[in-house]
Amino acid sequence: MLRFSSGHVNVPLLVVEDLSQKRLIIVTGKGGVGKTTVAAALALQSAREGRRTLVCEVNTQERIATLLGRPPAGPDIASLEENLWAVDVRPQEAMHEYALMILKFERIYNAVFQNKVMQYFLRFIPSLQELVMLGKILFHLREKRPDGSPRFERIIIDAPATGHAITFFSVPQVILDTVPPGAMADEALWMRDLLVDPKTTGVVLVSLPEELPVNETLELAATLGSKVHLTCSLVVLNGAIASRFTPAEVEATAATALGPTTHTHEFRAAASTTSRERLATLGVPVVTVPRLFADPFGRKAIEQIAATLGAA
């Protein structure tokens, strides 16, 4: 009797409707809430709907390909299955690719960027690493195939956690504020405009059904809106506990040795409902992903979550 899955999931028909319009989907939230799992599931679902999808991890211990039962992609885009590609965006490789785009010639790149002094210097420019990583991701958004159609119809970013996400996506604006007009500022402006365009970009916030993670999600949504001008399109309430015991069953066990367990379970189920209601105040659809009692870190789990997101 998964009460929330029958009773509450009436709004989210809009979810896919709205999110399916976005070409760039940013998945973020507090550390440890399941961002990567949700990003993997969204990517799988998107690919299954027939969209050429690239899922990007940002300078981290790569996990998505492994979660989907494939070898790690590494810093070069790797095909995982039909319509689905993955990449682990790392600063050094991104710098190389990105610099080549600006400088055009490998020879100049080698002369300039392989220079020890220059490398030292590059590490030093505020936020340059973030800028090139973001630049690489957004570049793939405008890549075209020979027939003129986009190489990737959708890009999903498994973004850093809360505070880091704000820093990461603020970088174009920071560059605009720091660097005078020039090639770098032009790039930053292009990136900033793409990120803040609600037609292109949607943010998915992942949360857990407990008081403090929900507080943090609400704060993050507010900060992303006010500081980075990113709009939230969807909230995923991960690890929700469904009510399982009828009031009569709770009553019947209350005074027994089993009482604490039934009580705790229903208490957590109630917290899931409250969390959902609080998250709904953001005015965007909330999808509930039940806590998985099976192995929470395998292909099967991702398939299950993808199905939940797809059905929503």
Add this chain to the structure above:
Amino acid sequence: MTAARIGELLRTKRIIVCCGAGGVGKTTTAAAISLAAARAGRRVLVLTIDPSKRLAETLGVSRNPPEPVAVPPERQKAAGIAPPATLHAWMLDHKLVADSAVRRLTRSPADAEKVLGNRIYQQVSSMVAGMHEYTAMEALYRLTNSGAYDLVVLDTPPSRHALDFLEAPRRLSRLVDSRALQAFLPRSDGLVSRAASKVIHAILGAVFGDEFATEFVGFVGTFSGIFQSLNIDVNEMRRFLSGDDVAFLLVTSPQPATLTEAHFFQDKTRELELPFRGFVLNRSRALNVDKPLPDAAMLPSPVTPEAQSALDKLQGLARHELELAGRDVALLRDLETRAGANATAIALPELPQGADDMGTLITVADVLSNR
């Protein structure tokens, strides 16, 4: 057995460094370790970074005090900390620490103001990778040597890699490599570096504009003196962290990459000659493995139909939980094996996220000290 060995670290070490990727509960673990050590009779300071609001309130540092403060006495008493043992806490604000380092290391107040007022410094101090790690280490070094504490527990800066903090000294030494620096200095004597300086200036000018290039070169010039002093500090800190009275712990949580991460971490500490002393497997259900399964005997007879249906559901849930607990137990054993003779592994229970009140910290401290 393992709890006893963690207990020994708490009673004997002068520094415990908690490393770990973001989201594993590192900050809460560091606070619980500190609490357990203070309960064991020591004067403890926990250096926390980016704690949840509730943890900051619990520790009494939510107002971001400029120096470490004692956890409110009534809370210490309630937690079982008895004088002369104490628990102090400080929230590391890297901007504050960096600014005070600049003031300390510059030749004159005017020089300090020049650096602090520089637009590029303001960006660099908050954003350059390594700066957070540097400031954490600086504070650790200073406060450990202050003599006011028997043990300082460091919660390392948030990152997605547990290894980031270990790399910090090396990254910083690279940053302060004086040969590289020479190229930026406006009046450099070497012919080669003068040429390099010209090239760099030209490229900077082309990409960022002349004004930024000039400001940047100026910044590096002013900052170079500070870097030279940092260089000494970095080497000394390296020695300081490799001492016998230091313990590095990896805080992790059960997931497929846990063992790989543990492996990397151990290798890295060995390579850098840092004293690795254990794994903390957070959010583990391993402790549930001994929980009795729900049974009809737990219900008063006669068993009503409602009680029976509740029992059926509970048994279903318990079977799942037991399966997960079994997996976590196996993982803990693997970690124990990997830890070897000089280190340990311990499982901590799964707690509500961010429930960082004193009660939660005491619960975890109880597990750590095997109560």
